[in-house]
Every structure is written in C-alpha cells, then in structure tokens.
Amino acid sequence: MQPAAGGYHGTKPVNLLKAPLHLLGRFWAEALAVASLIALVVGVNPFQLGHVFGHIQWHVALLMVPVVFVLYVCRGAAWWFALRGIGERISFVNTQLIELAGQVMIILPMGDLARVAMARSADRNRGVGAITATVALQEILYTLLVSVGALPRLTQHPGVAMLMLATTITFSSVFVVLLWRPAYDRAIRLVEHVRFLKRFDTQLHEIRPAFVQLCHWRTLLPIIALQAIAALFSFLLFYLALLAIGLSHVSYIAAVFALGVSYTFGAVSFLPLGIGAFEGLLTVILLTLGIPGMTAAAGAASGLLYRGYNDVLMAFIGAPSLLYVRARQRSGRWRVDRASMATTAVAASD
Numbered sequence: 556m557q558p559a560a561g562g563y564h565g566t567k568p569v570n571l572l573k574a575p576l577h578l579l580g581r582f583w584a585e586a587l588a589v590a591s592l593i594a595l596v597v598g599v600n601p602f603q604l605g606h607v608f609g610h611i612q613w614h615v616a617l618l619m620v621p622v623v624f625v626l627y628v629c630r631g632a633a634w635w636f637a638l639r640g641i642g643e644r645i646s647f648v649n650t651q652l653i654e655l656a657g658q659v660m661i662i663l664p665m666g667d668l669a670r671v672a673m674a675r676s677a678d679r680n681r682g683v684g685a686i687t688a689t690v691a692l693q694e695i696l697y698t699l700l701v702s703v704g705a706l707p708r709l710t711q712h713p714g715v716a717m718l719m720l721a722t723t724i725t726f727s728s729v730f731v732v733l734l735w736r737p738a739y740d741r742a743i744r745l746v747e748h749v750r751f752l753k754r755f756d757t758q759l760h761e762i763r764p765a766f767v768q769l770c771h772w773r774t775l776l777p778i779i780a781l782q783a784i785a786a787l788f789s790f791l792l793f794y795l796a797l798l799a800i801g802l803s804h805v806s807y808i809a810a811v812f813a814l815g816v817s818y819t820f821g822a823v824s825f826l827p828l829g830i831g832a833f834e835g836l837l838t839v840i841l842l843t844l845g846i847p848g849m850t851a852a853a854g855a856a857s858g859l860l861y862r863g864y865n866d867v868l869m870a871f872i873g874a875p876s877l878l879y880v881r882a883r884q885r886s887g888r889w890r891v892d893r894a895s896m897a898t899t900a901v902a903a904s905d
Contacts, residue, residue, distance in 0.1 A: 588831050590831070592834065599838065599855045600851075600852060603850070604856055607800050607852050612798065612799050612801065615795055615799040619796065619799065619864050622791055624872075626789055627658075628651065629781045629782070630654060630782065631650055633777070633782045633785070634650060634689060636774065636781065637689035637769055639774075640768060640769050640771070641768055641769065643674065643678045643685075643689075645678050649677060653677075655872060655873035655876040656673060656876040657669050657873065658869040658872070667694065673884075682761045683761070684760065686765075687758060688769060691729070691762070695730075696778065696779060697786065698726060700783050701814070701815055701819065704814060705812050705815035705819070706815075708812040715816055722820065725823065734763075739763050743759055746759060790810065790811045790814060793813075794807055794810040796857045800853055804848060809844050812844075813837055816840055817834075821833030828866060833858065834858035837854060837855075837857070838851055838858060
C-alpha cells in the first residue's frame, strides 16, 4: 500500500533540539551561571548542604529580612539623589518602587536597563543615556564600596591584594574614561565600529554630560554616603547569614573580607549577578580563613543564604512593585506632571 500524498514521507523532519539550542544561544550566560551553581552544590555534597540548612537558626534568619530591606531602601535613596542630580523629578516613593521592581529583571541580560525604561517613562525630561549614567554610577560606587571591606585583611593575603588592586583599577578606569573628554571621545569612536552598538550612538553621547553633572560634589557626596550605608548593611546581612547556619565563631572582619573579595570578583565574572562564581569563591575563601567549624557545605550554605535574601527575596518583594508600575504605565498615569510642578513653583515664589 502506497502512502498518501503529503503523508509522513513528504514532511520535513522536526528538529526537536532547535528551540532548546536557540534558547541556550540566547541565554548562554544564564545557563553557565546555573551550571556553575549546580556544580557547587554537587561539589560540596547536597546531603551535607541540606544538613546545614536543616539546622538553620530561624530567629537570626528572620532578622535578615529588615536588614536586606533597609539595604535596598538606601540604594534606592542614592539613586533618587542621582536622578535629581540630572534633573529627573521622579518622586522618592516612585524611585523606590522602580528600584524594587528592577530586582525582578536583574538576572536577565542588561536587566538594569529595565529600571532605565521605567524611569524614562515616568519623566521624559532627560534621555535614556542620562538615566543610564545614574544607574552606572550607582552600581560602580556600590561595588567599589563593598570591595573596600577587604582592605583590613589584604596584607595577610598578598595574592588576593594584587588581584583586588587590578579589579579596583578596572572599575576606577570607568570614571577616568567618562570624565576625561579625550578618553571618552576615543572610546566612542571605537564603539561606533561595532555594528551592534551603533544603534545606541545617541545614548552613548548622552552618558558623559550626565556623568560629569553627577560627579559634582553636592550631588556625589549624598550618593556615596547612602551607598556606603548600603554596603555596611550588606556586610551585616552576610555576617548574619554565617550566624544563621551556626558559625558563631566567625569574626565580623573575616566575614567582611570574604564578602568584599567574592562580591568584587563575582562582579567581573561576566555571569549574571556573578551567580556560581560568587558562591564558589566565597566557599574557598571561608575555608582558608581557619574559622572553627567551617566546612565546604557551611561555606556554600552561607553564600546561598545571602544570595537568597539579597536577590531571590527582593525579587519576590519587587514583583508586586513591577505589576503596579506596569499597570500605571498602561493606564497613562506613570508620569511626572511637570506643568503642575511649574505652577506650584511659581505660586511658591509669589
């Protein structure tokens, strides 16, 4: 019996791997981060890791909730000062909502730009490049301030000191490029040769004027102060994570050193949020500090617990904020009324 025309002999074979490979090619960094995290869990023994989490001290774990919340309020306040520094008059409350909503997107490629889009839709007084400059300043300062935590013990670890110095110089060079006009112009010319980046030409030219404006001392000092407070709460959050899993003999200085080094190298790992790289390096560093009772499983658990509060919990808290902002955007009510602001200002001057 001959198969009917158009039967299975006439159809093209279905490539079942096409869709997964396409997703892997698009989200390769995220896939690598997840693979690194799985490798860490397997490497330290999942059963031992489960044992550590099974004996968590919940009264300490609950204390971590207000700590991480204050941490992000400080970061949101710093960003609010930065936005005001470039002339964006988004309210303090709306800035905090955007900061929280952005935590949902943070693991995605260029996830921080979600905050730029939400801020831009609220107030169109400045361009995308200018708002991007505020986010860049916020993230660079925070990373540098967290890395400062490693300073008290760097003399005891000369190898780490050299790597930290190189990383700090790399981050600081961003300020040099953005503030020194010849270096910035040269960087722009190099970027303009990259086809993918040509469509961002307007935004790239907007970044430097905004960054120079932000680096005025009256604008920069409150931003640095608030980011420094946020960094201190980040250190406290990790210290509490160590106490929560039963490592009561760890010193605060040792905890700050481990977090400072791991956070810095995680930031330059090119993995989203440094996932996998941060936890792995943190585990290794903690094992080398001679902390009583420290095991590979305990080190990994402390990193995962810190990550759970700092990123996962804040993403859950940020989800309602994201839904609220999206609803306001769709209804057309997510904008600064500059006409009303001008009328109020004139009335106040009279």
